Amino acid sequence: MRGVGLVPEPLAQLPWRIILLVLAIGGFGLVVLYSAAGGSLRPWALSQGIKLVVFLGGAIVASRVPESWWKAGAWPVYAGILIALIGVELLGAVKGGSQRWLDLGFIRIQPSELMKPAIVLAVARFYDMLPPNEIRRWGAIWPSAVLIGLPFVLVMTQPDLGTALMIGAGGATVMFLAGIPLRLFAGGALSVAVAAPLAINFLLHDYQRNRILIFMDPESDPLGTGYHISQSKIAIGSGGVWGKGYLNGTQSHLDYLPEGHTDFVFATMAEEWGLIGGCLLILAFILVIRWGLDVGQRAESRFARLTAAGLATTIFFYVAINLAMVMGLAPVVGIPLPLVSFGGSASMTVMLCLGILMSIDRQNRRAGRRGGL
Structure with missing residues (x-):
């Protein structure tokens, strides 16, 4: 031994x-x-x-789990957590004004947290299967964008802006490391910049919108929305x-x-x-x-x-x-x-x-x- x-x-x-x-x-x-x-x-x-x-x-x-098991389970785990996120939308427990938890009786789970490592595994598995000569083509982009976009939208509706951003950032990081051209990321960043004002005004809840706006000048409302940051x-x-x-x-x-x-x-x-x-x-x-x-x-x-x-x-x-x-x-x-x-x-x-x-x-x-x- x-x-x-x-x-x-x-x-x-x-x-x-x-x-x-x-x-x-x-x-x-x-x-x-x-x-x-x-x-x-x-x-x-x-x-x-x-x-x-x-x-x-x-x-x-x-x-102690072999690497091959993580590889084989990447997509089934992703699919299971995605189904759980849909379950949260339909049956989730509400706490603090947010609907983020599945109450199974003996345990309460937050599937959006599990999606953070799951999205990394799923996108990494996709690019592991993709031939290297395909990495700069459209077929290397839209499947991973769908993999990231589905949980991102579901988590945003809970609403949980921070977790949704982390899911998007984790998936996008793997895309970048896989070799997706920088110009495509630049184009994506430009699209986000253009869409951000619309998202802030029409998609976010009032408290989320106020948090985004107040951090630039928390002293403008030190006893209200800016209280957390000021203190x-x-x-x-x-x-x-x-x-x-x-x-x-x-x-x-x-x-x-x-x-x-x-x-x-x-x-x-x-x-x-x-x-x-x-x-x-x-x-x-x-x-x-x-x-x-x-x-x-x-x-x-x-x-x-x-x-x-x-x-x-x-x-x-x-x-x-x-x-x-x-x-x-x-x-x-x-x-x-x-x-x-x-x-x-x-x-x-x-x-x-x-x-x-x-x-x-x-x-x-x-x-x-x-x-x-």
């Missing part, structure tokens, strides 16, 4: 550096949630800690370089900062841990994303390369959109900071992405050992 000491080979083969880094991010998130609750494990830190352990266990299980920037700025000290934040403890344990958890953290804490947290996420991109670069198959890069950029979009949102650089679109914000959906999605990345990494290392024989 091969292994390292008394550690079984399957455990020894795991990328423990990245697992420990993810645990460090999640553990720091628990520390922040403990403070956000006024120095209490309930109602957020304890629940989040249990979810973190469960989802990490799921990621480790996913890492978030106050919390981040008041933390300074070193922060006010753990458990000494005022914006969150005095309830000035809305959603300080979910979407705006970074502002809660920055007030107490300052610029130093914020930079270290961002660095940790950068290391995770870089590892994911490295996994893609080492992959042998086209499917694995596109999937790994797409999943790594999905994690990047989570982090980048949330940070831009809490700093007032983007509209408030309800994207949490994964592994740090309270809630299971984003953590589950990111852990699933990491599990698939670890599966591809395992395949890479096995191929490397065979090549060294």
Whole structure:
């Protein structure tokens, strides 16, 4: 039996550096949630800690799934989640004015979250099957556009602008990495720019429209639509370089900062841990994303390369959109900071992405050992 000491080979083969880094991010998130609750494990830190352990266990299980299984299951999984999104539209549970969940009695699931990695797998599978000489033809564009467009529209109707944008961005990233010409992306960007005013005025709900418009000047309505962004920037700025000290934040403890344990958890953290804490947290996420991109670069198959890069950029979009949102650089679109914000959906999605990345990494290392024989 091969292994390292008394550690079984399957455990020894795991990328423990990245697992420990993810645990460090999640553990720091628990520390922040403990403070956000006024120095209490309930109602957020304890629940989040249990979810973190469960989802990490799921990621480790996913890492043992062969790459070929992800490839074979890409389209069936996509189709199943697409059907679930249609089910949400017809039978979904309404919460907070949004219809995003399927209530199965024993569990409530949010199919739109699962679509984020599923769209990467589906589009990567399409381009893996496509002959290289077809990549610059129309037949390389419209099928993937349909694959992306269907869930995008269904999620927009829930309504969930942030998740819809992430689904579109994840699919478009795989298209770009597959080799779709830049001029087509430029044309698509121009079309979006032309259609954006119409979409803002006629397709978005009033609160979505106000969020997009107010982020350019949140001080114009500091007690209304711009309240979240204004209070978030106050919390981040008041933390300074070193922060006010753990458990000494005022914006969150005095309830000035809305959603300080979910979407705006970074502002809660920055007030107490300052610029130093914020930079270290961002660095940790950068290391995770870089590892994911490295996994893609080492992959042998086209499917694995596109999937790994797409999943790594999905994690990047989570982090980048949330940070831009809490700093007032983007509209408030309800994207949490994964592994740090309270809630299971984003953590589950990111852990699933990491599990698939670890599966591809395992395949890479096995191929490397065979090549060294």
